[in-house]
Amino acid sequence: MNFIIAQDTNFAVIQSCVEKLDASNASELKDELLVLNKKGVNSMILDLSKSRYCDSSGLSAILMANRLCKDTNGQFVLCGLQENVAKMIRIAQLDKVLNISETLDEAKAVLN
Numbered sequence: 001m002n003f004i005i006a007q008d009t010n011f012a013v014i015q016s017c018v019e020k021l022d023a024s025n026a027s028e029l030k031d032e033l034l035v036l037n038k039k040g041v042n043s044m045i046l047d048l049s050k051s052r053y054c055d056s057s058g059l060s061a062i063l064m065a066n067r068l069c070k071d072t073n074g075q076f077v078l079c080g081l082q083e084n085v086a087k088m089i090r091i092a093q094l095d096k097v098l099n100i101s102e103t104l105d106e107a108k109a110v111l112n
Contacts, residue, residue: 005032016046045079080102
């Protein structure tokens with residue numbers, strides 16, 4: 001499984017287990033996000049600490065998660081960014097749009 005999902009009382013944590021978040025697995029992430037959203041989960045944390053690379057398909061999945069949460073009055077937090085992924089997000093200027101935390105614990109504190 002490429003993504004591990006753990007549901008808390010107020011939010012879900014999606015842990016990426018892929019080294020590269022790209023076209024080969026971004027659609028799977030989007031599917032997981034949609035399932036969570038349909039179950040009524042409106043706040044999510046996406047932990048990318050195991051992902052060393054992210055392409056435009058991965059960014060698309062991240063933006064979809066952000067939109068799903070905002071559309072249902074929830075919050076989306078991205079955490080655990082490795083330098084290459086953080087650089088890609090800065091280049092795309094998504095650091096101005098997304099709520100980004102350094103660690104999973106910090107992300108959980110934002111949502112609690």
